[in-house]
Amino acid sequence: MEPEVKNEINTPDFINAEDTGKLTPFGTEENTGEEWREYVDKATEFVADLPKYLSEFFGQYKSPFVTIGLLLAALIAVRLVLAILRSVNDIPLLAPTFELIGLGYTAWFVYRYLLRASNRKELVNDFNELKSQVLGHRNNPPL
Incomplete structure (x- = not known):
């Protein structure tokens, strides 16, 4: 005796096995439409709360x-x-010109403020005055 062969094939619910050769579009069932809405609702909720999340993030960091x-x-x-x-x-001759100007200013600064003790005191006083103007302190002890 020959065993009986069944022609039934277990197919998932979304595949239509009755109409052979025809493709049924995926998601034609009502259930997938509801799932899609759930995903869309979650995404829109996230986008709606995004400014709150960003403000908390930037506020914290x-x-x-x-x-x-x-x-x-x-x-x-x-x-x-x-x-x-x-x-x-x-630019030709511009760099050497700036170097000469810098050397000239340095020579003038040394002659004006650093050669004599009275001029050095004047420089310290000017520096303390500038420091008090920038920092806002009035009574600074001399350096």
């Missing part, structure tokens, strides 16, 4: 963001100044 921003700004400023100096050095 404000100090590191400010520090990183200042470091990036300083780095950009240094790179910009170096680029300007490189371009000025490429």
Whole structure:
């Protein structure tokens, strides 16, 4: 006796086994529409609460963001100044002219403030006055 062979194949619910050769689109059942709405609702809820999440995040980590921003700004400023100096050095006779101006100012500063003791005291007083204006202290002891 020959064993009986069944032609039934276990197919998932979303595949239509009756119409062979026809493809039924995925998600035609009502259940997947409800699942899709749940995902959309979760996504819209997250997007609606996103400003709250971001404000809490930036409020909590404000100090590191400010520090990183200042470091990036300083780095950009240094790179910009170096680029300007490189371009000025490429102009003929401009770099040596600036060097001569710097040497002349240094010689004048040494002659004006550093050669005599009375002038050095005047420089210290001027420095203390400037320091008090910047820092806001009035009674500074001399250096």
